[in-house]
Amino acid sequence: MPIVAQSTETTDWVSRFADEVIEASERRAPGKPVVVASGLSPSGPIHLGNLREVMTPHLVADEIRRRGLQVRHLISWDDFDRYRKVPNGVPGVDESWAEHIGRPLTSVPAPKGSDHPNWAEHFKAAMTASLAELGVEFDGISQTAQYTSGVYREQILHAMRHRADIDAILDQYRTKAKPGKKPQQKAADAAELEAEEGSGAAAEDDGGSGSAGYFPYKPYCGGCGKDLTTVTAYDDATTELAYTCTACGFSETVLLSEFNRGKLVWKVDWPMRWAYEGVIFEPSGVDHSSPGSSFQVGGQIVSLFGGEQPIGPMYAFVGISGMAKMSSSRGGVPTPGDALRIMEPQLLRWLYARRRPNQSFKIAFDQEIQRLYDEWDKLAAKVQDGSALPGDIAAYARAVGTAAAPLPATPRPLPYRTLASVADVTAGHEDQALRILSELDPDQPLTSLAEARPRYDRAEAWINTHVPADQRTIVRDEPDAELLKSLDDASRQSLRLLLDGLAAHWSLDGLTQLVYGVPKVQAGFSADAGPKELPAEIKTAQRAFFALLYRLLVTRDTGPRLPTLLVTVGQERVRTLLGE
Known part of the structure; x- marks a missing residue:
């Protein structure tokens, strides 16, 4: 359910x-x-x-x-x-x-x-x-x-009839750039606006006034198809509109009551749509919520179209x-x-x-x-x-x-970091991945990769596309004989304790207990002793033990979580690489 x-x-x-x-x-x-x-x-x-x-x-x-x-x-x-x-x-x-x-x-x-x-x-x-x-x-x-x-024909004609009212609303917010604004601040403002592109309002366009007055409508040119046009005349009675294009020089006169190659400028278009669609709720980005921005101005213009401003949280x-x-x-x-x-x-x-x-x-x-x-x-x-x-x-x-319904889910949602580690080490070999994943929980072994999908596929994609090559895990082919030979007695003992416990602890939870427990046992404590029972030096010993295992298994001081890495490498290969 x-x-x-x-x-x-x-x-x-x-x-x-x-x-x-x-x-x-x-x-x-x-x-x-x-x-x-x-x-x-x-x-x-x-x-x-x-x-x-x-x-x-x-x-x-x-x-x-x-x-x-x-x-x-x-x-x-x-x-x-x-x-x-x-x-x-x-x-x-x-x-x-x-x-x-x-x-x-x-x-x-x-x-x-x-x-x-x-x-x-x-x-x-x-x-x-x-x-x-x-x-x-x-x-x-x-x-x-x-x-x-x-x-939107009627809405466009309505906006043109009420262009003086629209212009008066917009004029309340038209201000010149503040003098003395630092260039870096101008750049930051531009970057902030650019970051919001895609919302349908990046330009914050309110039209413009020319010698013929203000018009909230912009035709696309019949010559070059661009919006670099200027309305030069408009007759409310006949809807006759004349424009010229500054890009190609084309000009024409059309009947706006029949013309469909143009649109209202953004600050008028948005509130027109609120009224036309009866929108009750529409959020907007931070750039549209400042004084004079499209959402704020639209709240006044929308009434000209017989509508109300939506509930509009800033995101x-x-x-x-x-x-x-x-x-x-x-x-x-x-x-x-x-x-x-x-x-x-x-x-x-x-x-x-x-x-x-x-x-x-x-x-x-x-x-x-x-x-x-x-x-x-x-x-x-x-x-x-x-x-x-x-x-x-x-x-x-x-x-x-x-x-309507729950979204399709992964039947066995194994830890993402575990799946990523397995995908990393197995490098696309699904039979190896299944072998490893089936050993994670001996009481409930995974029987098919399908049980771990799609989460497994997502983790594999992350490994392949977002983890740099120098951070990928490459397990040694042969033991590091030189490093093994140089180990002191304490290090050799720590490896022996780990190897002796592998068979009995071969599950993700069991190996977690084992790798953390070895330094505790070496220091004379119980393997399951809690943090409050242990001196601070135990954490230092654990870090040193982990680093040794990583160097012997993957040539680096760090890597995937050790229990996952051990299961991934496999018990037989772990024993070989640790010098047994």
């Missing part, structure tokens, strides 16, 4: 937002499905920072579903946004793509070798596949389809262990797909569920992933034995499944 989070029993952030959203929906749109929304711009690889834009409303929507209410999670694909720059590090893309800057993302060619018809579809596809694996249900809306089919930055801030344009930024290659969906969901939106956190691609998995497994054990706290139970429930 899946664990179901109930609002009455939990006090986590998801339940609190669900309460607020349901109350607002009943007030604004009684009897209709609750609408929550996300916006993603497929301007490049959609990274793990952008995933918070989706996971925050997803978790709230899922809690509302758990309560038996109807809810729609909209994801607006901002694929009619302009192509801004050529992102770094995208395979199949070179500087020739710069010629497309200014065109809609759906009018830019996909990277070379892609199966998709255009740039936007290429990057949408990867994100869609990841969301399916994460159990995220959503209704996708292509803004290219909406604008080019005339869905904080998501980092990567060992990496700087993420930006789609800088290249090399991990995507949800990258994360799902090395971790199960449940763990990734948990990382977003357990932190309030305004709390930043990091996703581990380095050694920290092993500690995160240990923490996750400990939480699972506490949930099963009933000792977990209510908030932790709620986060766990939201991670392992949705209102």
Whole structure:
């Protein structure tokens, strides 16, 4: 039976937002499905920072579903946004793509070798596949389809009629750059904004005023297809609009009541959609929540379209262990797909569920992933034995499944660090991996690798893609005769104690007790003596013993956890390498 989070029993952030959203929906749109929304711009690889834009409303929507209410999670694909720059590090893309800057993302060619018809579809596809694996249900809306089919025609004409009102609202926030701002601070501000790309609002565009006045609408040029256009005249009565293109010199006059090759500027487009879709809840990044930013200004503009501003928590930055801030344009930024290659969906969901939106956190691609998995497994054990706290139970429930169904899980979730060590040493030999894993628990031996999958596959992928070659474990082929010959009597005795206990302790738990117990026995204590019974020198002796074993087994002073390494190497080979 899946664990179901109930609002009455939990006090986590998801339940609190669900309460607020349901109350607002009943007030604004009684009897209709609750609408929550996300916006993603497929301007490049959609990274793990952008995933918070989706996971925050997803978790709230899922809690509302758990309560038996109807809810729609909209994801607006901002694929009619302009192509801004050529992102770094995208395979199949070179500087020739710069010629497309200014065109809609759906009018830019996909990277070379892609199966998709255009740039936007290429990057949408990867994100869609990841969301399916994460159990995220959503209704996708292509803004290219909406604008080019005339869905927003009345809203566009309405905005043009009320352009003076929009301009007056925006003018309250238009300020010149503060004098004396240091260049490094300007650079930091730019980097902060760039880090939020992918939310559909990176430009913070509010249109512009020319000799003909302010217009909240930007046509794409009929000549070159770019948005480097200026509206030179507009007639409200006839909807006749004239524009010129500064890129190619093209100009034309069109009827806006029939013209579909353009869009509202971002600071007007966003609140228009809130009203059109009846959005009750939509989070936004930190850059959209400062005074004068799109969310704040949109809260005033939305009333011009007959709507209300959604409940919109600001979400904080998501980092990567060992990496700087993420930006789609800088290249090399991990995507949800990258994360799902090395971790199960449940763990990734948990990382977003357990932190309030305004709390930043990091996703581990380095050694920290092993500690995160240990923490996750400990939480699972506490949930099963009933000792977990209510908030932790709620986060766990939201991670392992949705209102619809539990996510597929690994039947035998062995420790991730153990699986990684086995994958490291066996280097892709599945028969060896199964032999080792079957010996970990003699009372319940693993009979097939399928029992350890997909977690085993994730650990193997992590070893192969994120552990540097100089940190991989290579077991010795032959004993280190010189080192063995140089050992003093105490060291020889420690090896003898270990070898004598191997057969009786050949399981993961047994070997853990053995390797930690040898230094205790040598010092005259019981092998199972606790820390309070032992002098501080025992820890020093243990470290020295461990280092000796590593040097004799893998030529280094450190390596995978010794009990795992011993099982991985195999009893016969361990005896040989330790000089028996």
